[in-house]
Amino acid sequence: MSSERYLEGLVLKVGPLGETDRLISLLSDEEGLTRLAVPGARRPRSKMAAALPLTFLKLQVVGRTGLNRVRQLKVLKSFGKLGLKLETLSAAQALTDLSMMLVAHNDPVPGLLSTLLMHLERLEALSRISPFEQESTLASSVQSCLHLLALGGYGIPIQSCCKTGKPLDPPLGDWAWRCSFLPEEGFVIGALPGAAVQLNPSELALLQILPRPNLPFRKNGELLGPKKVWLRLLSVIQYWIKAHLNRNIKALSMLQTSVIEEDEKN
Known part of the structure; x- marks a missing residue:
């Protein structure tokens, strides 16, 4: 698996990770259900704060093994x-x-x-x-x-x-x-x-x-x-x-x- 890839998917579940990050469960056509870390998503006015449940996102994901991280995201649709x-x-x-x-x-x-x-x-x-x-x-x-x-x-x-x-x-x-x-x-x-x-x-x-x-x-x-x-x-x-x-x-x-x-x- 490449260290960098792009995914489009719907956030099904969100939880805290560390002090300022979020852990999301993303449903995509390419990978099914994927757990991803979203660094800084819980910080005030963070660009990653849009990683919320029932949000359809385009993500830039990095990582080869373990818990991959979201580097960038774009909201395609919010429910x-x-x-x-x-x-x-x-x-x-x-x-x-x-x-x-x-x-x-x-x-x-x-x-x-x-x-x-x-x-x-x-x-x-x-x-x-x-x-x-x-x-x-x-x-x-x-x-x-x-x-x-x-x-x-x-x-x-x-x-x-x-x-x-x-x-x-x-x-x-x-x-x-x-x-x-x-x-x-x-x-x-x-x-x-x-x-x-x-x-x-x-x-x-x-x-x-x-x-x-x-x-x-x-x-x-x-x-x-x-x-x-x-x-x-x-x-x-x-x-x-x-x-x-x-x-x-x-x-x-x-x-x-x-x-x-x-x-x-x-």
Whole structure:
């Protein structure tokens, strides 16, 4: 590896290093997840102070072995405005936490960075809408997690029964039909006692279209699915991450709690 190289990446995590430096975890297409030292980043008015979470940077990096250092940086995009709303901040934090679980050090996942940036831009756009669209933020979080999990090799099987292999073809309009979610395996046709989550035909159909690039909207511009359905789909995501990555993402729980509390107020 050359002693000097250039990287473009998103800062996922920041911590203190020594008295005035920062330690950042950077997601890039070239190197996956990389830990870098940013000298003097905690000094007042330092040129390196822009090395902050949710900032897309171009970096000049030096070092051959051990902890490499950032010599220069340029801000390409800051997602700091996501912090204006608790929901968008929680959603963004959940996506960065999930990305760190999915990407190993110096082992890039093709397409993950561009997908993460796309979803952060969508969340940022939602944070500027007045009145704030809580349902869309919740739905965007579900879809983005689904996309990242698939890219990272932990996609949720939503097209076939995990027990029989039969297609999961939801019979829309048959409200007695159910499928059951088993976090270790996937979906099973039928209502199983003790299942983590049960979905009706319209809920499963909604989940099955989320791998598409865009969220599903009606012709009148309204988001498909009520808030309670998106909360149920978020639970599917949470159960799957816990079962397969052996971690809970606290930011997803914060998002869930925020949405529920706001709903109770109204």
